[in-house]
Structures are given as structure tokens and as C-alpha cells.
Amino acid sequence: MRTVDLITKKRDGGELSEAEIRFLIQGYTDGSIPDYQMSAMAMAIFFRGMTPEERANLTMAMVESGETIDLSAISGVKVDKHSTGGVGDTTTLVLAPLVASIGVPVAKMSGRGLGHTGGTIDKLESIPGFHVEIGNDEFIELVNRNGVAVIGQSANLTPADKKLYGLRDVTGTVNSIPLIASSIMSKKIASGADAIVLDVKTGDGAFMKEMSEAQELAACMVDIGGRVGRKTVAVLSDMSQPLGNAIGNALEVKEAIDTLRGQGPSDLTELCLTLGSHMAVLSGAASGKEEARALLEQAIESGKALEKFKTFLASQGGDASVVDEPERLPTAKRLIEVPAKESGFVASIAAEQMGLAAMLLGAGRATKESPIDLSVGIVLRKKIGDAVQAGEPLAVVHANEVGVEEAIARIYESIAIQPEAVRPPSLIVGEVH
Numbered sequence: 498m499r500t501v502d503l504i505t506k507k508r509d510g511g512e513l514s515e516a517e518i519r520f521l522i523q524g525y526t527d528g529s530i531p532d533y534q535m536s537a538m539a540m541a542i543f544f545r546g547m548t549p550e551e552r553a554n555l556t557m558a559m560v561e562s563g564e565t566i567d568l569s570a571i572s573g574v575k576v577d578k579h580s581t582g583g584v585g586d587t588t589t590l591v592l593a594p595l596v597a598s599i600g601v602p603v604a605k606m607s608g609r610g611l612g613h614t615g616g617t618i619d620k621l622e623s624i625p626g627f628h629v630e631i632g633n634d635e636f637i638e639l640v641n642r643n644g645v646a647v648i649g650q651s652a653n654l655t656p657a658d659k660k661l662y663g664l665r666d667v668t669g670t671v672n673s674i675p676l677i678a679s680s681i682m683s684k685k686i687a688s689g690a691d692a693i694v695l696d697v698k699t700g701d702g703a704f705m706k707e708m709s710e711a712q713e714l715a716a717c718m719v720d721i722g723g724r725v726g727r728k729t730v731a732v733l734s735d736m737s738q739p740l741g742n743a744i745g746n747a748l749e750v751k752e753a754i755d756t757l758r759g760q761g762p763s764d765l766t767e768l769c770l771t772l773g774s775h776m777a778v779l780s781g782a783a784s785g786k787e788e789a790r791a792l793l794e795q796a797i798e799s800g801k802a803l804e805k806f807k808t809f810l811a812s813q814g815g816d817a818s819v820v821d822e823p824e825r826l827p828t829a830k831r832l833i834e835v836p837a838k839e840s841g842f843v844a845s846i847a848a849e850q851m852g853l854a855a856m857l858l859g860a861g862r863a864t865k866e867s868p869i870d871l872s873v874g875i876v877l878r879k880k881i882g883d884a885v886q887a888g889e890p891l892a893v894v895h896a897n898e899v900g901v902e903e904a905i906a907r908i909y910e911s912i913a914i915q916p917e918a919v920r921p922p923s924l925i926v927g928e929v930h
């Protein structure tokens with residue numbers, strides 16, 4: 498097989514066979530196929546797309562390029578959740594203990610944040626003592642014992658995807674739906690999921706800003722999952738404004754605790770109940786969505802979900818007393834209110850700008866090596882549709898030494914106020930099965 502023949506085949510609109518895709522991915526991973534040929538291939542795929550079979554074969558070739566996690570020692574159907582990334586998205590922190598408390602095993606691999614979106618592991622590490630450096634055997638034992646554990650992403654998972662993503666990033670080929678879909682699905686499958694619930698974001702703060710693109714991406718991933726034997730469900734959710742009120746690591750932990758207590762922001766609560774219901778149904782913990790939702794609501798009301806969160810934190814070295822005493826979490830030195838300059842209704846809150854504002858305060862990383870300040874961030878006091886009087890706080894900035902002026906300027910830029918009433922956006926905008 499010659500790589501150049503495969504490139505011209507795809508360039509001319511042909512379909513690559515399973516063996517051809519495997520050859521490409523193996524060769525690219527072991528270095529026998531150079532970056533310039535893979536770049537040409539990625540660009541050909543960008544313009545020509547891929548058939549459903551090609552997408553499934555690409556996904557599995559990337560899974561097989563590295564280590565895969567075997568979760569078969571955990572009893573039950575392991576359902577993983579993946580979000581395509583948003584601002585202030587605290588769902589994993591809520592969902593993991595919430596669904597575990599009704600019997601859905603959660604064996605989760607999570608990442609750190611880069612750029613304007615935060616990572617679940619960074620957020621969890623704002624709990625004193627909490628760590629994710631546990632071996633595979635202990636990970637499995639914890640899930641069997643407590644129903645939930647979270648570890649860092651293994652460095653050896655899907656090396657083909659890591660290399661290809663790096664290449665796409667510098668060759669204008671990130672935004673290809675088949676390439677994004679196979680990239681995401683390969684990581685979920687390699688980390689051992691039997692079934693997958695996807696939260697595909699749409700709107701300003703999302704990767705896919707257009708609803709039609711988000712829908713296509715969701716359908717593509719659900720199709721891949723079905724073809725490779727992992728039942729997949731996608732929920733399309735709005736990211737035209739940050740999720741919940743808090744943006745920032747410790748602030749989001751506090752928001753997750755509030756939500757597990759039944760006192761969280763309504764959008765975050767609703768998204769967690771929706772995603773959690775799908776997880777419960779796929780795992781067999783509930784027979785239908787209504788039953789699942791009722792079980793989840795009961796777990797919140799009875800305090801079972803919050804108890805599970807404490808058990809989960811303590812089992813990974815964390816100080817579970819933060820749940821009842823959130824003031825033990827890292828706290829910023831200065832709290833600065835950002836008052837509205839005019840009266841009216843909040844028309845938009847540019848999520849990406851808001852994420853960048855939090856990053857300027859030190860909540861996010863500019864590069865992989867940058868340190869982050871777990872205590873800082875932004876708490877919104879108004880969301881889209883809310884009425885506001887001039888002088889009332891739109892948000893509160895939690896800051897230490899850096900970035901205050903710049904962050905406040907960004908917050909003003911990102912929030913638009915208009916005289917006419919505004920209808921808040923729907924949170925759940927679609928579902929793909």
C-alpha cells in the first residue's frame with residue numbers, strides 16, 4: 498500500500514477500506530507516514546468527508562493505536578459522559594456522585610483544563626488533599642466499593658489521536674466533523690466505556706457554534722457508537738451563556754455541592770438531571786427516563802447524592818468536610834462587584850469572553866505548563882433574560898493579585914443589556930439516539 502495512492506483516492510472522493518485506514522493510522526503513529534502526507538490526508542477528509550463505515554473504522558484504528566482500559570472487573574454497564582466543552586461546566590462534579598448514588602458505576606478518566614474551559618481534575622484538586630494519582634487496580638477497586646472514582650487521562654491512550662489532533666491544529670483541519678467525532682469517540686472507547694452519553698454544546702461558548710453543525714456532530718458520534726457496539730445517546734445543550742453561575746475551580750466545586758444539595762442554579766440542575774437520566778437508563782439502573790429522573794431527584798432530596806460525594810472525596814484523599822464547610826475551599830482575597838451601567842434586560846453573555854475573563858484572573862491555563870489559581874473566578878448574578886437595574890451587580894469577581902482590571906473590562910464587553918424584555922434561551926435543544 499502506498500500512502501500517496503490513499504491520499505489521491507480520498508482527494509477524488511473515494512472511500513477508504515478498513516485495511517487502508519488501519520495502514521494510515523498505524524503508519525502515522527509509528528512515524529513511517531510523515532506529517533506532510535497525513536496533513537494532505539486530513540485536508541482531503543476535510544473537503545470530502547467520510548462515509549459512516551470510514552468514520553467507525555477510523556475511530557477503532559485510533560483506539561487500537563494505544564493502550565485501552567479494561568473495566569470488565571467492574572460489575573455492571575459502565576456509562577461514560579462526555580461534554581464537547583463549555584464555560585463554567587460543572588456537570589461532571591455533580592453527575593459522578595449523583596448517578597453513582599442510584600447504582601450507576603462511574604469509572605471516569607478526566608482531563609485538566611486548557612485555555613478558557615476548565616478541567617474536571619483541576620476543579621477536584623481545589624479540595625484539600627484530593628488526588629487522582631491512583632493505579633488501575635485501586636481505581637477499579639474504588640469503583641467496585643463506592644460506585645465512583647476519577648483518575649487522570651492515561652498518557653498512552655489513543656496516541657494516534659494525540660498526534661493527529663496536534664497536526665490538525667496547525668493545518669486548518671480541526672473543524673471537520675468526521676475527524677472531531679472519531680477523535681472524541683476513540684478516547685471514550687479506549688477508556689473502557691460500554692455506553693456513552695454525550696453533551697454536545699452549541700452557541701457562543703461551544704466548539705460548534707451553529708445548531709446545525711452541533712446536530713451533525715451529535716448524529717455522527719451516535720452513529721459511530723452504534724457501529725462499534727457502544728450504545729450512544731447525545732443531548733444538545735445551549736452554551737450561548739456560561740452554565741450555572743460560577744466560573745472558576747473552587748467556585749465551581751461550591752456550585753456542584755449546592756446542586757447536589759438541591760440548591761444549585763436551575764440550568765445546571767436541569768442538565769445534570771437530563772444527562773443523568775440517560776446514564777441511568779443506559780446502565781440499566783432505571784427502566785425509563787421518567788423513572789430515572791425520579792430516582793435522581795430522590796437522591797438529591799434524601800441527601801444520598803451528597804453523601805456519595807463525601808465518600809468519593811474521602812476515598813481519594815480529599816477533605817470531605819468542605820461539603821458542609823465550603824469556606825475551607827481555597828478563597829480569593831478580594832471580592833469585587835461589577836455593577837450594571839444601565840437598566841434593562843440581559844440580552845447576551847458571551848460565554849467564551851467570560852471564560853477568558855476568568856482565565857485572566859488566573860483560573861485557566863494559557864499553556865499546558867501554566868500554574869492555575871484555584872480560588873479565583875467569576876460568579877454571575879444575572880443570566881440571559883434577567884431584569885437589571887443600573888448599579889446592581891451583574892457579577893462578582895473573585896480575585897487575587899492579577900488581572901482584575903482586564904477581567905472587569907471583558908465582563909462588561911461580554912454582557913449586553915437592552916431595554917426590551919428578553920426570552921431566556923432553552924437549555925436542552927435536542928437529543929439524538
Ligand code: URA
Binds near residue numbers: 680681
Ligand atoms: N475535541 C476532541 O477531543 N477532538 C477534536 O477533534 C475536537 C475536539
Ligand code: CA
Binds near residue numbers: 739741752
Ligand atoms: Ca458553573
